[in-house]
Amino acid sequence: MNRVKITLEFILKASPTLLYQFFTSPSELIRWFCDDIEVEGETLYTFSWGGYPEIARLTEDVEDEVVRFDWVDEDREGEYLEYRISQSPVTSETILEITDFCDEDEVREQKALWESQIKALKKETGSGN
Numbered sequence: 001m002n003r004v005k006i007t008l009e010f011i012l013k014a015s016p017t018l019l020y021q022f023f024t025s026p027s028e029l030i031r032w033f034c035d036d037i038e039v040e041g042e043t044l045y046t047f048s049w050g051g052y053p054e055i056a057r058l059t060e061d062v063e064d065e066v067v068r069f070d071w072v073d074e075d076r077e078g079e080y081l082e083y084r085i086s087q088s089p090v091t092s093e094t095i096l097e098i099t100d101f102c103d104e105d106e107v108r109e110q111k112a113l114w115e116s117q118i119k120a121l122k123k124e125t126g127s128g129n
Helices: 016-024 026-032 104-125
Strands: 003-012 036-040 044-049 052-062 066-071 080-087 094-103
Touching (some): 016 066, 052 080, 094 104
Antiparallel strands (some): 036 044, 044 052, 080 094
């Protein structure tokens, strides 16, 4: 099955500084993103969902702007998960852009999963429904 890159955009009422913490701090990631997490050194993250681990390397980290994890799995070579944070110059709302990868026949399900994850993130950050 072919893998495709998807990019999603969400508007949040949380500050870039607060969101950045939720993308880089293990205790915050567990609150909305994964069931468990282990960090080895400063850059190797093992995320777990339902007991299934996935390993990623933190490859880009610009405070309050971008966090990128490259997956460490030969089946996912070249794939990554990226959170890009910006603020609207007009409304001052925080814009979160997520880049992820999935099988081409699972795009709808992957988008629904991210909608659910972002709903949990909004609840944890107090930034809306």
